[in-house]
Amino acid sequence: MSQISEIKENLTVTNIGRGMIRREDPRLLTGQGKFIDDLPFSDFYEAAILRSPHAHARVVSIDTERALKLSGVIAIYTAADLEPIMKDLPPKVSHPKLNYQIRLPMVKEYANYVGEPIAVVVAENRYIAEDALDLIEIEYETLPAVASTHAALRKGGPKVHIGSESNVAVHIIQKAGDPEAALKTAPHVIRETFKITRGGGHSIEGRGVAARFDPITQQLTVWDNTQAPHYVRQMLATIYGMTEDEIRLIAPQDIGGGFGPKAQFYGEEVVIPWIVMQMKHPVKWVEDRWENFISATMERSQTHRVEVGFDEDGHLLVLKDVFEHDQGAYCVGLQVPTITMSTLPGPYVIPNIHSELISCYTNIVPTSSLRGAGRPQAVTVMERMMDRIAEHLGMEPAEIRRRNLIQPDQFPYAVGLLFRDGSPLTYDSGNYPALLEGAVDRIDIVKFRRDQAEARSQGRFLGLGLSMYVEGTGIGPYEGARVRLTNSGKILVTLAASPQGQGYETVYAQVAADAIGVDIDLVEVRHGDTSSIPYGQGTFASRVTATAGPAVWEASELLKSDLLAVAASLLKCDVSSLALSGNSVFIESEPERRVLLYDIALVSNVGRHGMSVPRDLPIAIERTAYFKPVQAVYSSGISAVIVEVDPETGKIEILKSLLGHDCGNVLNPMIVEGQILGGHAHGIGNAIYEEARYSEDGQPQAVSYLDYALPTAIEVPTPELFHVFSPSPLNPLGVKGAGEGGTIPVPGAVANAVEDALRPFGSRICELPLTPERVLRAIYDHD
């Protein structure tokens, strides 16, 4: 924490910590945003993609003849035409024990989920391209499909991948202490099975890729609304056999939401730029909503069998959780289930842990990270069990949590497991009791219990649910920022990561302005273009604040020392006598003796052609920093929800929602609160509304927003927010991630609240989302 106080001692922090309104907003509010499909690609052909209508099938033959004859169709590509790029798309996170199944950009022989790309039509416009899709004739041999982990594990059942011996993708066990022995000796052991179903990211803008190849410079320019431009460039360079400098990957200035699915790498991203190089004509593909429903990665489906052992006083002794994770048809990455494994223990002291993952392939679109990324499931399971322990012991749910929380003096706290970044799961800082007591005070539990009893006597069913979590954020390997004094005397900050609504142009101007000490109006932030900064990782896992933030800070500090050195040389004074403010550097004791940033640029950047400069004068005022976190930093929070359940219809009304949040130091509280509020809405969706249903033969049942219920303003209440500030000691800004914290605890809190409301019925809430159907079943099955 020394570095935090360092910031405050050495600097006037004028921008960091202020809820500055966003610079992005005026263009977005006036329809001048630059989303991928808004860019002037008027001479581009448009692509449409033929996707497998079957969950599992062998493609026997493809006949494109009729489609090719359609006026306006330029070309059609299938895997047979794309042999050079029919290469494996490897998982983001793997494991030595992974039963690996190759994922190709397009179907070569076997289609393994509904939505898998089979052919690409390029036409004069999207209308004609879609007309041509209807004219492509494909003969399929349909095969039995696997549409759940339960079906995947059935002995003698069909296999997701023809020729594989097992549908298990990976089986991993992590342990701390001696869970077997602890389960035998624990005075109390309770068990339950919980099921969480699939949901999607549903950024309102779909995915999109456009590309142009310049035969003169031999440069391939790709526009891709990805969360991770450098990652996509690297994948393309590897698959195409090009150098990274031959590919310029631009994530457009505005991206219409990400939430995880846009951080993954897809076959379309490989195919579209490649065919551009083949055709020597630019092409764009913009995913429509139907495609998004069936081909963008999803998340959440897991089935947990959990046991907890505890003593008479409610102290946790052991946690054992064995869970099935639905990996989908391919392993796009193991980050989600491995995050689930390490998120289970949460803010509690648990001496003995057994966390066991059985990840299964299914004939459904692959799963991967989605806002929360494996954590909402883990938190739901753990927090449901905390409530069950409270029920078992006749204790208030807040009290059982109070007795088990890691205390503020226990940091750094080693849980005894590994996190998904490969480092030991060691919490850097936090104040979990402050979160719990903050919520307890604001809810007034004693009063709530009185209200609840009174309501029950009137036949109304109110319930309170609490849910706490610890979230690993700000993971490696690194993130970069380049800070430059432009020749016109302004400061340009270039980030590698691309934003999808998080306000980078505002927040990182705040950071750079404070680090350098200049007027924030002189600072401009750009992002998402691999030609502007050579390396980067991208926006995912709530990592950018805690990685790009320190990178901007460090690069800005270096730039500042350059500015001071040039000024010292020009003013013929010592650096220590100088100060920086507004648009100039001046001698503190003689403020009229100053040089403008513009003058510094003239001397050190523009220079005089052919003339020498003093040996110690810094030139080319530009600094790049890459921040490499030693491990994840751990945000935390609590959700408290009061619901009323209509026991006759199963409808849930949220009467109050409260969120306590701790992401360390806050750069822009308005934006952080926005992240929490948005995450909260997603959590409400996961708790009550959103469900990507599939039939037993793997056909998606919800491919419209009539059938997939995204919550609207009527369904999502405004939660009351409070903040706890436990700065991270692991980065110079003391920050932690905030992008997912609103989502993670909410499903568990709602589930706890609903079970609390329905306690007179003895209902057991074991499956999310809590549709009216499931709530009613919970009532009637335990009547």
Add this chain to the structure above:
Amino acid sequence: MAVDESRADPVEDKSWISVTINGSKQDYLVEQRLSLADFIRNQVGLKGTHLGCEHGSCGACTVIIDDRAVRSCLMFAVQSDGSSIETVEGLAIDGVLSPLQESFQANHALQCGFCTSGFLMSLVARLREGPIDTESEAREALSGNICRCTGYSGMVAAILEQSNSIQGIKENS
């Protein structure tokens, strides 16, 4: 009358329409199956109207036609002949944000901004019918559009702030 067989001719698959867009009237030759949204975006060149679902559920493509908020993905351009269309590009005058747009910015009512145009157009139409005084009215007014980023709280606050300031102006005048 007989069915005009000549309509099979591709030329006949286009129709002339005359529409007023953000106050300026112009004639366009449109393909008959062209959605109004694609017409506004690609033929008129106003890209602020976005397509989020193309089945009338998300509201990102909402525009105002003859004073009513409608989904431009559920109309064909040819159907708009003779009508007056307002899009998000018409809200700010000479680059000065309208009070509602300002309230959106002040209340962090947008994040990625992709859905924002549709929300604004729905609200502009709604506010012409009368003020929005309560949170539940605000939520009802927002409920025909979907936002995945903000959780709607900022928008509710922006609407109420807007309505209060309109009320304030009325009371003071």
Add this chain to the structure above:
Amino acid sequence: MKSAPFKYYVPSEIDEALELLYQLGDEAKILAGGQSLVPMLNYRLLSPANLLDINRVSELKRYSLTDEGLKIGAGVRQREIELSPEIELAFPVLHQALTNVAHVQIRNRGTICGSLAHADSAAELPSVMVALGAQMVIRSGVGDRAVKAEEFFKFHLTSDLEPAEILTEVHVPKLPAKTVGAFEEVTRRKGDFALVGAALLGQWDANGQIQNCRIVCSGVAPVPLRLRFAEDIVNGTDLSDQVLVNVQQSVMDSLDPTEDIHTSSHYRKIVTGVVVRRGLSRLVDQRGAANGSR
């Protein structure tokens, strides 16, 4: 999600529309509000060769409220009816149902007749029209006919309309004096199609008994489902708590509702009973008002 090509016809007279439809036959779809049709075109679930846009037929754009009742032409938007204070007063149950149809942006464009012709059994308007005893006015090149709402809906998304016919108007007869009504619905989100819905109408007589009760459910069967057995239970009673409990139980015992991805048959069975009971208790709430000084 772009519509397949079609030939577009935009008649300005009803006779012209009927003539075109006669010639095009089942190769044509009628485009009114388009709020159900266009999504199906965009998903390419339908790709009709011809679209017959009736939005420019001026005589279809009228509605009238007279002593006989309410007549709504095929071009009348749902929102126009919703916003009419006179219609709200005369047919409060219709107004209430309309405010539950999707969202305002859809109702601004969607038509009353279009929703009826689409015949989605989970939609609000078909069940309300059955409860109101509405008549469908159907025209074609070969002649005109009228069909009772109750007989108009044949199956989910299937009405009595023949390919060459247009539902040009719906007639809602004037309600008898002292009619009370209710519209109850359970949806996942506001604006969604009903998991279960019910439109109820009846008249309180001088003895404080409900008469001529109509109970029509949406979402539970392939067509709006009129629960005559439930009507028989309640007619002539005072809708006491015991009657309500009986009718709820009877509905639960008798129904075998449809199942879909939104919910199970079992759920609908239970909740239809609840919705009917709640609707009836709304009628009870209106007993005083219906009888004026009582």
